Amino acid sequence: MGKRWFMLRLVSFALIRRKSRVAIAFIAIVLGVAIVSGLADVYYDIGQKMTRELRTYGANLVLTPASPENQPYLALHEISGIAARVPPRQLVGYSPYLYGIVETTSHQIVLAGTDFSQISRVSPYWKIAGDAPDKRGQSALVGEALAKKLGITAGDRLELTAEGGQTAAVVVAGILSSGGKEDNLVFVDLDLAARLLNRPDTANVAYFSIATDPAQLESLVRSLKTEFPTIEASLIRQVSQAEGRVLVKIQSLVLLAVAIILLLTLLCLVITMVNITLERRREIGLRKALGGQDQDVMLEFVIEGAALGFAGGILGWVLGLLVAQGIGQSVFHAPIAVRLPILPLAIVLATGLAALAAFIPAKIAARVQPAIVLRGE
Amino acid sequence: MGKENYALKVRGVVTAGGDEDKQVFVPLAWLQEAVGRQGKVSRLEVSALTMPKNDLARKAEELGPDALSRQEFETWYCSPFVDSVAYQIEEVIPGAWARPIRQVAESEGAILSKVQLLMALLALAATVSSVLGISSLMGAAALERSREVGLLKALGAYDSSVIWLFLAEACLIGVIGGAAGLIAGFGLAKFVGQNVFGTAISIKALTVPAGFAIAIGVTMLGSLSAARTVSRLQPARILVGSYTNG
Amino acid sequence: MVKEREKHVLLELKEVRKYYENVHALKEMSLSVEQGEWVSIMGPSGSGKTTLLNIIGGMDKPTEGRVILDGVDLSSLTQKQLTEVRRDKIGLIFQQFHLIPHLTAVENIMVAQYYHSLPDKPEAMAALARVGLADRAHHLPSQLSGGEQQRVCIARALINYPKLILADEPTGNLDEANEQIVVELIQELHHEGHTIIMVTHDQDVGKLADRQVHLEHGAIRSVLTNSYS
Ligand SMILES: Nc1ncnc2c1ncn2[C@@H]1O[C@H](COP(=O)(O)OP(=O)(O)O)[C@@H](O)[C@H]1O
Ligand SMILES: [Mg+2]
Numbered sequence A: 001m002g003k004r005w006f007m008l009r010l011v012s013f014a015l016i017r018r019k020s021r022v023a024i025a026f027i028a029i030v031l032g033v034a035i036v037s038g039l040a041d042v043y044y045d046i047g048q049k050m051t052r053e054l055r056t057y058g059a060n061l062v063l064t065p066a067s068p069e070n071q072p073y074l075a076l077h078e079i080s081g082i083a084a085r086v087p088p089r090q091l092v093g094y095s096p097y098l099y100g101i102v103e104t105t106s107h108q109i110v111l112a113g114t115d116f117s118q119i120s121r122v123s124p125y126w127k128i129a130g131d132a133p134d135k136r137g138q139s140a141l142v143g144e145a146l147a148k149k150l151g152i153t154a155g156d157r158l159e160l161t162a163e164g165g166q167t168a169a170v171v172v173a174g175i176l177s178s179g180g181k182e183d184n185l186v187f188v189d190l191d192l193a194a195r196l197l198n199r200p201d202t203a204n205v206a207y208f209s210i211a212t213d214p215a216q217l218e219s220l221v222r223s224l225k226t227e228f229p230t231i232e233a234s235l236i237r238q239v240s241q242a243e244g245r246v247l248v249k250i251q252s253l254v255l256l257a258v259a260i261i262l263l264l265t266l267l268c269l270v271i272t273m274v275n276i277t278l279e280r281r282r283e284i285g286l287r288k289a290l291g292g293q294d295q296d297v298m299l300e301f302v303i304e305g306a307a308l309g310f311a312g313g314i315l316g317w318v319l320g321l322l323v324a325q326g327i328g329q330s331v332f333h334a335p336i337a338v339r340l341p342i343l344p345l346a347i348v349l350a351t352g353l354a355a356l357a358a359f360i361p362a363k364i365a366a367r368v369q370p371a372i373v374l375r376g377e
Numbered sequence B: 001m002g003k004e005n006y007a008l009k010v011r012g013v014v015t016a017g018g019d020e021d022k023q024v025f026v027p028l029a030w031l032q033e034a035v036g037r038q039g040k041v042s043r044l045e046v047s048a049l050t051m052p053k054n055d056l057a058r059k060a061e062e063l064g065p066d067a068l069s070r071q072e073f074e075t076w077y078c079s080p081f082v083d084s085v086a087y088q089i090e091e092v093i094p095g096a097w098a099r100p101i102r103q104v105a106e107s108e109g110a111i112l113s114k115v116q117l118l119m120a121l122l123a124l125a126a127t128v129s130s131v132l133g134i135s136s137l138m139g140a141a142a143l144e145r146s147r148e149v150g151l152l153k154a155l156g157a158y159d160s161s162v163i164w165l166f167l168a169e170a171c172l173i174g175v176i177g178g179a180a181g182l183i184a185g186f187g188l189a190k191f192v193g194q195n196v197f198g199t200a201i202s203i204k205a206l207t208v209p210a211g212f213a214i215a216i217g218v219t220m221l222g223s224l225s226a227a228r229t230v231s232r233l234q235p236a237r238i239l240v241g242s243y244t245n246g
Numbered sequence C: 001m002v003k004e005r006e007k008h009v010l011l012e013l014k015e016v017r018k019y020y021e022n023v024h025a026l027k028e029m030s031l032s033v034e035q036g037e038w039v040s041i042m043g044p045s046g047s048g049k050t051t052l053l054n055i056i057g058g059m060d061k062p063t064e065g066r067v068i069l070d071g072v073d074l075s076s077l078t079q080k081q082l083t084e085v086r087r088d089k090i091g092l093i094f095q096q097f098h099l100i101p102h103l104t105a106v107e108n109i110m111v112a113q114y115y116h117s118l119p120d121k122p123e124a125m126a127a128l129a130r131v132g133l134a135d136r137a138h139h140l141p142s143q144l145s146g147g148e149q150q151r152v153c154i155a156r157a158l159i160n161y162p163k164l165i166l167a168d169e170p171t172g173n174l175d176e177a178n179e180q181i182v183v184e185l186i187q188e189l190h191h192e193g194h195t196i197i198m199v200t201h202d203q204d205v206g207k208l209a210d211r212q213v214h215l216e217h218g219a220i221r222s223v224l225t226n227s228y229s
Helices: A003-017 A019-057 A076-085 A116-122 A144-150 A190-197 A214-227 A237-278 A281-289 A294-332 A342-367 A370-374 B028-034 B055-063 B070-078 B082-092 B102-144 B146-154 B159-197 B207-232 B235-240 C002-006 C049-056 C079-089 C105-116 C121-130 C146-158 C176-191 C203-207
Strands: A061-065 A091-103 A108-114 A127-130 A139-143 A157-162 A167-177 A186-189 A205-210 A231-235 C009-020 C023-034 C038-042 C064-069 C090-093 C164-168 C195-199 C211-216 C219-225
Touching: A003 A019, A003 A294, A003 C105, A019 A237, A019 A294, A019 A342, A019 B102, A061 A214, A076 A091, A076 A205, A076 A214, A076 A231, A091 A116, A091 A190, A108 A116, A108 A190, A116 A205, A139 A144, A144 A167, A157 A186, A157 A190, A167 A186, A167 A190, A186 A190, A214 A231, A214 A237, A231 A237, A237 A294, A237 A342, A237 B102, A237 B159, A281 A294, A281 A342, A281 A370, A281 C079, A294 A342, A294 B102, A294 C079, A370 C049, B055 B070, B055 B082, B070 B082, B102 B146, B102 B207, B146 B159, B146 B207, B159 B207, C009 C049, C009 C195, C023 C049, C023 C195, C023 C219, C038 C049, C038 C203, C049 C064, C049 C164, C049 C195, C079 C090, C079 C105, C090 C146, C105 C121, C105 C146, C121 C146, C146 C164, C146 C176, C176 C195
Parallel strands: A108 A186, A139 A167, C038 C195, C038 C211, C090 C164, C164 C195
Antiparallel strands: A061 A205, A061 A231, A091 A108, A091 A157, A091 A205, A127 A167, A139 A186, A157 A167, C009 C023, C009 C064, C211 C219
16 A cells, blocks of 8 residues: 555545544634635625615716707717617616706796606605606606695696697606705606607706716716717716715725634634644654654644645635625625635635644644653643 | 996816806805895705614604604604704704705615625624634633543533533633723724724724623633533543543 | 573663753663563652653653664654654553554554555554454454553554564553453563563563563662563
């Protein structure tokens, strides 16, 4: 029987037959790697996830005509052309707005035509008391301040007359409250507004909500400027800058927490490995007494540690996926992107640390005279 | 109203990406003078530190503050919810109409609760790591003291009393470690406050008892397996001095 | 006698001292052991018997003095060389057996072969058969009685054909029946010509040796040469 082969058998016996002790170290490695690799996945995905969460802020990009004096309107097909330029995964939603003055029976009001289906995506912070408007029902949303002024409540009928004489009757589906300028407007479907104001397939502005980091947004704005010279695309700074700041803060907070947990977990892994090696110091003394050279004896322990770390690294990584998905589901209600490069990292880290954690105490034990280790007590 | 001409010097150009881009900003007092409305404003924007909405705040928002019971109303009124702040502003400025800027208030709340949940989960992960770490440390301690425990058992100690001895020690260690950990934790909080948020993080009095409770709990939990191992050691085996991992 | 010519000194201790901090475990000890001799070391607990054995076996270094084993001065050797001496020349039998708990009897013997040269299972099995444990070869130490464990230990000590067998109270943890078996095995080894140094507390066992060295407070109190054998 070859020497190498026998050594590997010794290693495997030490791992297989010392089940309860090895299991403790193995659990420590698996759990440690699981927590660390899971959190690493979360950390790398947190920017993406938070950017999407931050879309509750609403639109972060606005399109307006480049030269309002000559051409005060945007063409709808250009807006949808720009929407097609944004990667679909990043485009949360976009809504064009067409504004105009119309008259009710008693007052002049500002009418805004928009795509109601986009409200929940582009302006998730709007509060609508009453029903959500639907397209077929020719329904309208009335801003809270205006509703108060005119005494309008949900369910009322509004007769709208435009300058050109076009008329339409709409039902107030709900009262809208945003705390901003929307509180003074009446919202109807874009097509209806276009017909009333006689402005088919046009809009004054379009708001885009795009889930990407500010730098990428800036470069998107730049490329839109060259591709669509008639359209002025600009960032809504209030939103995008606040986002950038919040994102950096959250990321550094998470990084700090993950770093602390990483250290703690790796420390625990090392301590456990050191323990299960230290409790075998007599065995090390015996092997030396039988004529084993220090490096031969240590090599066995290092291989044992490395094997344990390797297996624990793989299993821990798999478990780490569950940790990451658990966090993703409970915090973001969305899966966390799996980063494959973490797998080799986890394996190398676990293998290296476990081997090192076995090596150091084995070396310490091997340095002691076997007589002292073997002394009966 | 008579028309008057004023000459103003443009000191800078504002880009905000919003309505501000179409406006001219001048000192308030000057404009009040110019339009003859001393001491008046047409709109006031307030930036307030508020807390994320809870069930009570949502109820008040849905049904209006009048629908709350007396007690609920009091809690709501005294908590810095964005709606109760607006309510109080309306009280202080008669005839004013105060509404939260929902774009800010809503998203802040949403983000805040996500971040809080995330931090809570990270804290949980840290706790799990701590339990693991302590159980490996305690495992080492138990092993070192297996002889002492063997002697105790040889002298007639019950398994349970050995476990209790161990846990009592763990508890003591938890108290001492908890105190040290709290001090270190306050230091860390200060560090995070200054380096991440640029402000001091206020330290709640509750963290002290909670910190101790967690420290003791984690230590005890981490010591359980070691205590069990120790209590299972056979006194004879230990005293003969054979391999401990037999 | 004819044998006289063949005899040569295998081990020589010259004024060996060993201090542990301020404990004088051995005080100026000189002793020589001839090839094929069986020496028993006796003396009260703490008199330095184990220390002496450890120094002879290259498991510990003397503070002063020289230990010459098979012509080599151990005190001048490096740790690595000492390990080689243990590997090639010494067979160790311990009071506490010191078997590796997760290896079977035959595997424990093969570990000694592995460090010495090459693991050889048939030879290890033969060694076990020699101590009467062929049928216990695949048992773990925890599945063996004390006497059986000690016999495995003896088989292990013999496996690499050592020049010198060192046994520290090999029967100290055994009942009488097992003690008998082990003592008979050692006698057999002696008859085969092995050189044996054995620590024992048992007068009757001590008498079986060629010489009895009595220690007291780390020094030799008396040496008794047995007339028979
Ligand atoms: N590693 C050590 N450190 C300190 N003192 C020791 C050590 N080993 C042995 N001794 C002391 O040396 C003396 C001889 O011990 P030992 O050789 O074990 O005696 P014996 O085997 O005859 O009972 C004792 O007093 C013992 O306490
Ligand atoms: Mg002794």
